[in-house]
Amino acid sequence: xxxxxxxxxxxxxxxxxxxxxxxxxxxxxxxxxxxxxxxxxxxxxxxxxxxxxxxxxxxxxxxxxxxxxxxxxxxxxxxxxxxxxxxxxxxxxxxxxxxxxxxxxxxxxxxxxxxxxxxxxxxxxxxxxxxxxxxxxxxxxxxxxxxxx
Amino acid sequence: xxxxxxxxxxxxxxxxxxxxxxxxxxxxxxxxxxxxxxxxxxxxxxxxxxxxxxxxxxxxxxxxxxxxxxxxxxxxxxxxxxxxxxxxxxxxxxxxxxxxxxxxxxxxxxxxxxxxxxxxxxxxxxxxxxxxxxxxxxxxxxxxxxxxxxxxxxxxxxxxxxxxxxxxxxxxxxxxxxxxxxxxxxxxxxxxxxxxxxxxxxxxxxxxxxxxxxxxxxxxxxxxxxxxxxxxxxxxxxxxxxxxxxxxxxxxxxxxxxxxxxxx
Numbered sequence: 001x002x003x004x005x006x007x008x009x010x011x012x013x014x015x016x017x018x019x020x021x022x023x024x025x026x027x028x029x030x031x032x033x034x035x036x037x038x039x040x041x042x043x044x045x046x047x048x049x050x051x052x053x054x055x056x057x058x059x060x061x062x063x064x065x066x067x068x069x070x071x072x073x074x075x076x077x078x079x080x081x082x083x084x085x086x087x088x089x090x091x092x093x094x095x096x097x098x099x100x101x102x103x104x105x106x107x108x109x110x111x112x113x114x115x116x117x118x119x120x121x122x123x124x125x126x127x128x129x130x131x132x133x134x135x136x137x138x139x140x141x142x143x144x145x146x147x148x149x
Numbered sequence: 150x151x152x153x154x155x156x157x158x159x160x161x162x163x164x165x166x167x168x169x170x171x172x173x174x175x176x177x178x179x180x181x182x183x184x185x186x187x188x189x190x191x192x193x194x195x196x197x198x199x200x201x202x203x204x205x206x207x208x209x210x211x212x213x214x215x216x217x218x219x220x221x222x223x224x225x226x227x228x229x230x231x232x233x234x235x236x237x238x239x240x241x242x243x244x245x246x247x248x249x250x251x252x253x254x255x256x257x258x259x260x261x262x263x264x265x266x267x268x269x270x271x272x273x274x275x276x277x278x279x280x281x282x283x284x285x286x287x288x289x290x291x292x293x294x295x296x297x298x299x300x301x302x303x304x305x306x307x308x309x310x311x312x313x314x315x316x317x318x319x320x321x322x323x324x325x326x327x328x329x330x331x332x333x334x335x336x337x338x339x340x341x342x343x344x345x346x347x348x349x350x351x352x353x354x355x356x357x358x359x360x361x362x363x364x365x366x367x368x369x370x371x372x373x374x375x376x377x378x379x380x381x382x383x384x385x386x387x388x389x390x391x392x393x394x395x396x397x398x399x400x401x402x403x404x405x406x407x408x409x410x411x412x413x
Contacts, residue, residue, distance in 0.1 A: 030212045031209065031212065032354075032355045032363050033353050037292065038278075121392075133262070135257055136395045138246060138257065141395070
């Protein structure tokens, strides 16, 4: 009988350990939940959002403040390994030097862009790079696209 | 034989009770029924409001990569006419947006960027809330006010702790302060005392982040707002450009080129 209880206790312990809180403590890069009823611990996928609209890379001393746009965890295919922040930073810094990676997203455009309407869609042409503005959640984001023809 | 069976049952039930004791399930003693009743009473009252305007002066913490919390301010002004009209104006340091719903279409307009997107909308505010959340990853401003009032949602089922903190005054109005806990979130609410049990202040503390970022709302209500039908429909101002809204569900496995909602 003692042994049974011991075994069961072990099983219980294992169960407790493996079935504990399903979400790990996160550190940084998140945002406060803004609703009691619709918040989901898994939806904290961040889209980099610079509050500073100044697009001059050299003068821009902004920190990357991340706004949670309440995107579902499936948004970036599980959210584990895709870092829009890094992509955005790289693109912002190099957009005027080399062509940006198609499909990457930025929240601010490089300087000297022109608005081009083509096929009923709005584009921003910045040098040789084309951006398509879109709402991601309630944030405006620019996706690097192939030059429309 | 019977003795052995009895013994097995005894062991089993004893073990089960051990398991039950060691499972961190919420104890009923953590939940003050008075606090739960106040929450339900507020929800029932919110359900009776056909038309209302509510302004939220709010703050939201963002957390930097190094764990430092940075607060930003915002104001949200919502006019809602149940079941099928809603207008929300969002003003913050980096946004001045309008969300407009007239029962047929939903438009989001960013005044600073002068972009807008319009998509077809379901026939009720409740369905719109779900569609915005699930399809576009947009949380309806002040969504809790609608979900607490929703008869279909059992919004109190996630609560694992409830306390009646005591009387507290918000903007000179007598309220009762309550504190609740649920997975990943500690929250406090101030509910107006008297015949109009309205939520007047909210603090949400996200507990899944070490920085424990907070979101606060201080709410001012107008239960007899004036408005006209034009307030809920969108006329693009000069130079405003129509763009798309990224769809959440179709984005999942394709990180390169987000499929975007038709903005016709």
